[in-house]
Structure formats: structure tokens, C-alpha cells
Amino acid sequence: MSLPPLVDPAAELTNDEVRRYSRHLIIPDVGMDGQKRLKNAKVLVIGAGGLGSPALLYLAAAGVGTLGIAEFDEVDESNLQRQVIHGQSDVGKPKALSAKESINEVNPLVNVVVHDERLDNDNVLGVFEQYDLIVDGTDNFATRYMVNDAAYFLKKPYVWGSIYRFDGQASVFWPTLEGAEAPCYRCLYPEPPPPGMVPSCAEGGVLGVLCASIGSIQVNEAIKLLTGIGDPLVGRLMIYDALEMEYRKLKVRKDPHCALCGDNPTVTDLIDYETFCGAISEAAADAAVDATISVSTLEQWLKERDNGDRDFVLVDVREPNEYEINKIPGSVLIPKGEFLNGNALGQLPSDKQVVLHCKSGVRSAEALAVVKGAGYADAVHVGGGVVAWVNQIDPSQPSY
Ligand code: ZN
Secondary structure: OOOOOOOOOOOOOOHHHHHHOHHHHOOOOOHHHHHHHHHHOEEEEEOOOOOHHHHHHHHHHHOOOEEEEEOOOEOOHHHOOOOOOOOHHHOOOEHHHHHHHHHHHHOOOOEEEEEOOOOOOOOHHHHHOOOOEEEEOOOOHHHHHHHHHHHHHOOOOEEEEEEEEOEEEEEEEOOOOOOOOOOOHHHHOOOOOOOOOOOOHHHHOEOHHHHHHHHHHHHHHHHHHHHOOOOOOEOEEEEEEOOOOEEEEEEOOOOOOOOOOOOOOOOOOOOOHHHHHOOOOHHHHHHHOOOEEOHHHHHHHHHHHHOOOOOEEEEEOOOHHHHHHOOOOOEEEOOHHHHHOOHHHHHOOOOOEEEEEOOOOHHHHHHHHHHHHOOOOOOEEEOOHHHHHHHHHOOOOOOO
């Protein structure tokens, strides 16, 4: 299915622009007309992280006239393994500013607009309105559903990508496209996954180069939509397996029962996305009430345990490869999955208090619900997990 171009062409290209974009101009499908459309295009990239880095760099190099960057985070050393728009000297700098500087270096002709704020229900529509197309590089479900809904309400195409370890997915959601039965993100994923079931890249890891594979697919689709060439990924899901080196395409149909774009929508305005996606499950939240200790309390308890004044077992519920990176001394490793399948309970002493921790406190809260349910009434978990331990108690250990 070919589509008309999303953007009208700019009046002209300068001699400088003709020289710069000559390798585009000599492709018949792009040509002068396509390059003028790119010049006139306004694209918003959400996040200057793993996907946003290659997306912004290639959109800028391609000559997209106006590039928006929605990003509120700062550059951290752990970003540099994949977020190639930032460099060592950018650590600690706002990512949006660092990305803008890199773009200016790649292509000073691009007008960069920085939205150095967290997108939320109050500002998302106002920001999206300024653009022709949205490229999504976010890593969390709450933002994704918000972006999908906001793009739908404003009838903007939404170029989506997601990455995890060695697997990536990409698609174009544009349910308001006339003459096509095009789905939205909710048609594909009507419900967010249960909290705690799908780890984020911060919790589960991502192969750095996967960001380039998926981010470049997103740019490819954006350029096709803006210039009206090729067959865009509307109604199709691209699935990439970096280990098998395999691309698969699945058809995604518009769901007539979709809460947003279906025949009888129930989502007619922006909703509370944090609640919809839930940071942790209800069971975990309940278990953590009055059963969360701080890392400084844990440090005190560990001293008392050494002195024989207190007895408990400290269980790290992360994965073995995370345990290799850093650990709280005196902890034993039993991954969260062992709690969910019930195997962990047999490994816990029945006469000791159980103290659980993970990386940040989400997985340990899930495990805490299981442990409390098995009768360990005095079990607790450590708020902030090993991240807080390294930050506040033992900065000599690496964090990730
Ligand atoms: Zn839908």
C-alpha cells in the first residue's frame, strides 16, 4: 500500500543543500521533490536514548528540517554502550542538550527544538501538535500508551519501536489514515503486561547495536511516510531476532473492539497511564506496605547480624549475571522466577526472618508477595535495592 506524501515540498533547496543531499537527489524515488519534503518536515523524537540516538542522527543527516527532542533525563555513563548521540564529555549533561549539539555537528541546517520536560497529559498534545510525525524511542509502557492515544487524537502517524536484549519490534500506527484499516498500538497490545512480568532494558539489558537496527527501521519508515515513497509498515509488525539474524513480518489488523480506535471506544481522552500500567502489581504493593526497609536500616541490621544480635537471611532476587556486577555483602542469590514458580520457598529457612532485595525494589516487592503469602509474616524487602546500596552505602561498587 503506497501512501501520498505526508508533507508538502519546501519552495527550493539552496546550492549548499543540493551538495549536501546529492546522494538522495540522484535516487529517482527521492529526488528534488522528496528532499524538499524532508526539508519542510517536522518530526518529534521521544527520548534521546537507545532508539532516539540513531533515529535523531539519521533524521538529521537526511535533512529533516525541524527535529523535536522530548527528553528530560541526563547522560549517564551506562548510556554510552548504546546511546551513540552522546559522548564521554556529555556525562551529567541534559540528554536533550547533548543530542542537540551532536545534531548541529552532523547537520547545522536542521532546526532543533528541545522539549526538556517529561511528557505528560498536560503537555503531550501541545507538543505533538507542532509536528507531522512522532517517532517513539521510549522504554516504558505508560508513556507508550499515552503517545499512542495522543497521536490518535491528533491524527498523527506514530512510528513505534521496542528493544529488549536481542529482540526488536517496529511498526507504524496510524488508525486515522483514511481509506485504510490501519491499527493502533492498543489494537496490537490491548492491555499492558502485568507489572513486573516484562523487565525494562535497565532491568533486563539490551545489546547496544540492536538500538541501531530498530532505530534505523523507524527512520526508514519516517522518511517513507514524509516523502510518500515505498510501502510503509502500516498494519504490519516487524520482528527482528538478532541472534538468529531473522526478520519476520506479521499482519496486524485493526481491532473493532479496540478501546481507542474501535467501533465503541471507551478511551475518548487521555487517561491516567501510570495507574493503567501500574508500577507494581496490587499484590506486590500490598505486600510492601509496612514491610519496606531502607538501605541504611539494612546496613545496621547486617552489623547486628555480625554481632549475633539479629538473625535473618538476605536474598537477592536478581539474575546471576547481575549478581556478578555488584552485590550486597552477605546476600544469597535466588532469582525472582524461583519465587514465582514456588521453588524458592524450599530454599528459605523456616526459622529466620527473610529480607529480599533486587536492583531497584520492583522485583523484590513481587517476590515479597509470594513469601508473605507462604506464611513469612515478618518478611521485608529493601526499598531502592542494590542501586540505593551502591549510591548510599558502598560507592566503591559499580552500578549498572
Ligand atoms: Zn486501536
